[in-house]
Amino acid sequence: MKHSWKIGKIFGIDIHIDSSWFVIFILLTWALANSYFPRQYPDWGTLMYWMIGIFTSLSMFASVLIHELAHSLVAKAQGEEVRRITLFILGGVAQISEEPKKPWKELTMALVGPSASIVLAFGFFVMSFFMAGFSEPLKASFLYLAIINFILAVFNLLPGFPMDGGRVLRALIWQVTGNLKKATHIASRVGQGVAFLLLFFGVFQILRGDWSGFWLIFVGWFLHSAAVRGYQQVTVESTLKGVRAKELMREDFERISGDILVQELVDKFILHKRERVFLVGDGQLLQGIVCLEDVKAIPREKWTVMTVAEIMTPKDKLEAVSPDDDGSTILNSLTAKDIHQVPVVEEGKVTGIICRSDILRYIQLRSELDI
Ligand SMILES: [Zn+2]
Known part of the structure; x- marks a missing residue:
């Protein structure tokens, strides 16, 4: 089975969507149209729920893309080659050809993504304000997008490598110790620690009868495997550097x-x-x-x-x-x-x-x- 589809090219970067993205797109649209909007705004009608659900999901997709483009454009400005951006179940990944060469470069590249999400959150919030007297569904959608972009920024700032927050942490340790490998190791360990905390709270919530704990478990599991994989990749690249x-x-x-x-x-x-x-x-x-x-x-x-x-x-x-x-x-x-x-x-x-x-x-x- 094919795992990702190329949907276009922006600033010379191939944009792909992973097959898992369709799962989250359908789930999110369904949850919005069936539960979130009907509960908050009971008198819209079914067609409106679905239309605004799809609109919100697509805007969410655009938000994630803008987050990744922010990383990619800074990377390009720093002279890195960005091959492609893949959007998948929990967000996106920009495939940047090389590890950054200086701590401050990594720091700016990591911070610009969550900053873009914060700016988007603010923008959607302001738009929801202006829509208030004009269209209630659009106001509701923009408000939801403001919240979700804010959550996206916070989630990405979790201090686990290779999340943005983990990269910030790695850049800081790298700056202090001067050792990229060691910094990656520590940042990856912190990432695994954060992942276990999320898993723990997820299980705790489920035991208390709150099913939203499943989300925490899912995110924790994702973060854990990303932290392990990210570390292995850096180890491999740094070990083979200069080997002919x-x-x-x-x-x-x-x-x-x-x-x-x-x-x-x-x-x-x-x-x-x-x-x-x-x-x-x-x-x-x-x-x-x-x-x-x-x-x-x-x-x-x-x-x-x-x-x-x-x-x-x-x-x-x-x-x-x-x-x-x-x-x-x-x-x-x-x-x-x-x-x-x-x-x-x-x-x-x-x-x-x-x-x-x-x-x-x-x-x-x-x-x-x-x-
Ligand atoms: Zn990011």
Whole structure:
């Protein structure tokens, strides 16, 4: 299933919406049209409830987009590349190509999002005021949007990395300690702590009979996984910074024929030679690369019927890198294209192979040695 759809481009940034966004859009519209507005304004009529419900949901979507655009435009002004903005179930994510280079840059980039939401909250509040004598439904919608933008600002300012508040916290610790990795670690831990507090209060509320506790649990769970994932990402990027392809590649690979069965590859080569990756081809002709992950991806009963040529990553799908290419760029492209290995080519000759698992093992070793 497709996970996100591109809906347009603003300031050169691709705008995507995640499939989970549709869930929240329907839920929010339904809750507004069925419960929130009818309870507060009993005499509007069903069509008006739905129209204003959809209008409010769409405006909410625009508000989140403006929040993310604020982050992105500041990032661009700071010289970063912003690839895309994805709107998903709990807001948005701006994909910014690199980690900020200075604490104050990160601080401004983080603060500008919640500031935009506060400005929007104020703007909607003023508009609801002007609508008071003109249209009650619009007044109600703007008032709701004012409140929701304010909540969005406060939620994003929770001090858990990678939320905006967590980034503010990280920038401050970074400024004091001069150590980005350490600052990220602390900010991520605080994020996990805040997440557990939210989970705890959520459960507490449910035990008291208040079902809105589910929201807190949901937000807490989201924050927790974001904090863990954000930290891992920074660790990976900072560990691989300045590491070249030639330091990550293996040079001791063997060449095998594509015609042999997978079973033979396992018995005669993987187990016998204790290697995980092989070049496939006859003579100097490279057909592809096969590695342990390719074998693991097919069921065992197929090992005796499928050939190596059928499971390998074929040559035309391999994207060669050069020995001086950057490690984190290689890992990102492996992950993005969902492939397991790339050949390292120098002057037209394969000099090495990099497997995703090798890069991951390298990161693990570095983190165990704490270097
Ligand atoms: Zn934000």
